[in-house]
Amino acid sequence: MESLFNHIERFVKLDGKIKTQIRSISKVKILEKGTVLIKQNQANVKSTYFVVDGCIRSYYTDDNAKEHTVQFSVKDNWISDYMSLYTDERASLTIECISDVTLIEASIFDIEEIFKKFPLLETYHRSNLQMNLVKLNRRILNLLHLSANERYKLFLEYYKGLDQFALNLHIASYLGITQQSLSRIRASKV
């Protein structure tokens, strides 16, 4: 739980009482590579996940069985299918552990309840959402105006060490390019 407490304390100060409450709604899980947390099209997405160790990927599978990676989540980041979590729609994405993963799972209901008792935690969540908004705006801007080569360079800077977990297929589908293009970009760097 320490890594989650440290993450929260980047934004707000926690005391013993709040930590006890956070512990009470947190499930620590150690999962094997390949574990699926949310399956595209399932109903009732109610959980969000904080990565303590390892890597989780969210992706959409289209009608031609092609995968499109929306997000990678490494240590100290939250992940879920927000399009479903915040709207009650069926899951748009599959959320899958692409390495052995230690994570903390919390339900959206418990989180909403804890905000009522400790508004401080809503401030943390709000600050975290704002940082997410920044990241997603940058991602959209990069998809719109950067070349595949430039997007790959930024990806390597931003996701340092992700190479150990992510397959070519995952990275290419995050960048919105084919695996062949990714291989060409990588080859040109040697």
Added chain:
Amino acid sequence: MESLFNHIERFVKLDGKIKTQIRSISKVKILEKGTVLIKQNQANVKSTYFVVDGCIRSYYTDDNAKEHTVQFSVKDNWISDYMSLYTDERASLTIECISDVTLIEASIFDIEEIFKKFPLLETYHRSNLQMNLVKLNRRILNLLHLSANERYKLFLEYYKGLDQFALNLHIASYLGITQQSLSRIRASKV
């Protein structure tokens, strides 16, 4: 101010005292088409804007003077350069009125202060951020997996009536396609 109060009341209940406080940090402005609210590369982005009437566009201009539209904001939506507002970096985007616009401007400092007095408003802001996260995730997913034609169809559904404000250039650069491609897509619909 009524449209902002109504928007907030979709999420939380307001009383007279809170409304007075919101009024005290809100500047209502009536602006002409072409007014620039934030200029790419400027320092000190501190304001966010709620559109009461009209349409505002945010865009990035690249080194070749090509514009890339990140967001359109119509009635009852907030807009700013969040990449700058929440990080203190220089503006990445230009925010411009593409019609005559009535808006409410608020400073991020005043907003942070009002959250301390009225945590209810932080709940509104948090809920609004969550909905934004949903929209941005959908946009990324659409950019990754939909054809230009499909993106244009979704755009028309989502931004009903935007045609009256937005130029071909704006829409094409939002969809990440050339104006020629947009014209072809439009012609094929006739």
